[in-house]
Amino acid sequence: MTLQFSRSLYEQAAIEATVAAFSELATFTVQADEDGIKVEMTDASPDVDDLADHFANHALHLSITMTRRAAEGAQS
């Protein structure tokens, strides 16, 4: 399964952190280019339903948190 994340909506660091967090549940290959960040997920654990959705949620949550922290840092 391949997930395509837009660079303008997701932070690459957040996706890499999510890959690290989910590394025991599947094998991930990350490819980043100008268009976006592509994550290929293989050997997903059968024990977890909706693993790709959980992955995307986690990545979004981290991206928003990182974006907010960066904005707060820029203001102070």
Added chain:
Amino acid sequence: MSDTDTQPSSELEELVFDTDGRRVAFTLDEELYPRDAILGAAYLFVDRCFVFLARPADRMVQVRLKGKSADADLEALAGEFANALLDQVVRFRISESTGKLREYAFARAFFTTPAQSSIDQLLAELDDEELEEDDLEVAVPWEQ
């Protein structure tokens, strides 16, 4: 409102969305809904449902919501997201329009009064304060 189970594309007031029974998707124009407002609304929903954001075109953001359970009310979810989104847009616009004023107020509060004189003034106030007599005459360490 139309039936979301049978219609591939439905409308919730002005919000047009597609659903396949498990997911609901709608596309937002960043001219109307700033990116930060969309992210703010998405942040509020990540614990309730699966949220995925995509950019189908420049200045457009597609929001895909998927219920965490199979019987999630997708139309209600889309409506609640739209409400949260409007709330975030209002917050964003107010924050933008009052940003300079807020900065000015903070700057004035923190930097216009010299810090040293404030401390001296507080110390002087403490010195002038008449401490009340303690009826119970509880001993304090520095008086022993």
